[in-house]
Amino acid sequence: MHSPAGADDGLVVYPPVPGLAASGHYKVRIRPVRPGGEWQTAFAWETACKAVDKKTDAYFDTLAGWTHAYVNFETSGAVEVEIARTDGAPIRSAAVHPKRKASACEVRDGRAFVLLDQPCLVAVDIDGQMDAQDTGKGYKGPPIHTISLFANPPLAGKPKPTDPGVLAVKPGEVPPSDGPWTTLYFLPGVHDVGLAFPLRANRQYYIPGDAMVYGTFSNTKWGDGHHIRIFGLGTLSGARLKHPEYVEPPVPEKDHGRYRPIELIGTTDTRVEGITIADSATHSLMLVSPFKAGHPNEVRWTKIFTWRANGDGINPFGNTLIEDCFIRTQDDSLYVNGLGIRRTVLWNDANGSSFVLSALPQLTDRQLVVEDCDVIYSRAKWHHWSGGRVFNMRGEGGRAAGAGVVFRNINVEDPRPTLQQFFICMTMPKPYSKNGEKRAAGDLSGILFQNISIAAPSVLGEPQILWGQPDARIGNLTFENLTLAGKPVIAPEFFKSNEFVGGLNFAPRAVSKP
CATH class of the missing domain: 2.60.350.10 (Dextranase, N-terminal)
Incomplete structure (x- = not known):
């Protein structure tokens, strides 16, 4: 080579x-x-x-x-x-x-x-x-x-095909899922690992910048996939797989995860670095784990492109840190949870939200900071519906949430966003919902929005919305240096809201960074 x-x-x-x-x-x-x-x-x-x-x-x-x-x-x-x-x-x-x-x-x-x-x-x-x-x-x-x-940046720890513990896989070969190796190296060319290629604990999977791998990666049972590194500058593609809802004979819903490019359940100490995930058949990257102090998962310098319904980006669950990624999706880009989201570029065209808030935590022992992120395009093929937007709580989830959550230095750069940026709705109001979807009981409180710059309003004239319900109120939200088209937002009237929203705090300039 x-x-x-x-x-x-x-x-x-x-x-x-x-x-x-x-x-x-x-x-x-x-x-x-x-x-x-x-x-x-x-x-x-x-x-x-x-x-x-x-x-x-x-x-x-x-x-x-x-x-x-x-x-x-x-x-x-x-x-x-x-x-x-x-x-x-x-x-x-x-x-x-x-x-x-x-x-x-x-x-x-x-x-x-x-x-x-x-x-x-x-x-x-x-x-x-x-x-x-x-x-x-x-x-x-x-x-x-x-x-x-x-x-x-230079990728650390790149192996050579001849290094001890490295198994070099040639294009066309079926790679073994186990054996006396610590690193699986996909040599230059086109590979196909098929559906749900099993990943093993304490192993590395290297896709260099001149290798394409078709298929998906997963583990077989909760907790057996830990200390895994998937890295390189090559591409993992779902283009040869059907969406799980269109497979014949029908695929049980419990097996839909096998069609996700990367899904590891119960994983800790796992890293995904540098690779591109293209044409995901469904959700792209799910490192499923509750918070476990000292054993984080990390996703860095990873790029995602999706074109299909359910083509979501990354769900960090409770234990994943996301840094320096690029996510263009046709469903939701990021679920706000985990250990933090930093320096990530977001782009939606048809059907998804930049930041999904339905899984927001209520933190007492730490902060969850989403910072230095850029929403470069926020487009949608729909109008009066629940999806799209930048910050979206669309009548989903439940329990108290928001304390310890900070959105800082978020730049919404799109000059022609289809819909509004704020759509924080505990109950879905009309005309955006015909079925009245509503979140389970629990107030949303304590979020800090700091240095949020929005380049332009909705091209469809959609208002910014905060919408509570009797058992799920919205309050104690702080907006420091929120601007729209360069003008500061300093009053609650910026939002369309109902009687279950109150306690909105505004400051024209951020006073400090927590």
């Missing part, structure tokens, strides 16, 4: 994946920003929303034919990235999101050039496909072809 290029100067660019077609829409070159830094061609992956009958396999019909190209590379310093169309057509405009992550973005000679000073995960909007048009409810335009640049 040949090694990734450029490792001697801190830039690692992976070669093409043998047997896998590159993006049909974009091609990419990268160079280190230093005297004499040479351009290197990077392999541009592509994930696509399949154009299938909308009654089969749960792909969103409104996104049929849409694609997302992405490039994964490692860097320890500044890089310049060149993006060109594969058909040679000139690029007219380009914009990086999150905006603050790039020090420069310009178009020269029909190509986009992006300067990244340090590792980060960004999207580049080409010719205003997202920024200049409403792609949510009512969109009837052509398929949209987007691209992301994933500048990862």
Whole structure:
């Protein structure tokens, strides 16, 4: 096998994946920003929303034919990235999101050039496909072809195929689920592990940046999958699997978890690092475990793309820390629970919320901080319904919640969000629900929203909503430095609310960080 290029100067660019077609829409070159830094061609992956009958396999019909190209590379310093169309057509405009992550973005000679000073995960909007048009409810335009640049920090502990304890798996081989090895290494090329490939405790699973693995990973019983590391800059794809609701003969609901790209039940001390999860058949990443002090699970520098109903992002449950991820989903992106969420980029197109609040904890011994996150697109194909939005409590869950929860430095950057950003509803009001869904008893209280910047209101004119119920009131929420379109929000009238909401506290500038 040949090694990734450029490792001697801190830039690692992976070669093409043998047997896998590159993006049909974009091609990419990268160079280190230093005297004499040479351009290197990077392999541009592509994930696509399949154009299938909308009654089969749960792909969103409104996104049929849409694609997302992405490039994964490692860097320890500044890089310049060149993006060109594969058909040679000139690029007219380009914009990086999150905006603050790039020090420069310009178009020269029909190509986009992006300067990244340090590792980060960004999207580049080409010719205003997202920024200049409403792609949510009512969109009837052509398929949209987007691209992301994933500048990862150097990946620690990368094995070699010949290292002791490493079992190198060739494309086409069926990897063993057990044996006298500690690391399973998927060699460059295309692999298929099938449905619910079993992971073992105290093992590593390495997918390098020139390997594609189709299938799903899981463990067999509660607690038997711990101290696991799934890592690398390759891709784990569900594109060859059907949505579990469309499998024949029917799959029992208890077995739907086998179709999730990664589901480990009762896991602790497990890490998922660097990989891309593409075209999930259902929920993408579930490390199921209650809080266990000193034994956290961690998800870092992981990227997720989904195109189907139930294509959720990450549910951290009670014991997972999420940092530096990029999540584009067609159902919910993140469930707010676990050990914290930091520096994550979120993007919704059709059916999901950025932050689902139904599982919010009530903490007395620690804080749960969601901070430095960017919602770059918040679109929805629907209007009067319960999903979508950025902060969403849609009449689900129960018990008291909110104490110890902090949302800090959240940047909602979308210039054309379909729906409102706040939809914190203990009871679902009309016209958003016909069945009157309601949360079980328990008040929502004590959340701090600090430094929340919203670029634009709903393009459909939807109001911001806080909506309580007699046995599930909303109160003691603090908003420090909340802005909409650059203007400070300093009064409760910003929200549409009912008599079961009160005790809202506002400050134009954040006084301190807890």
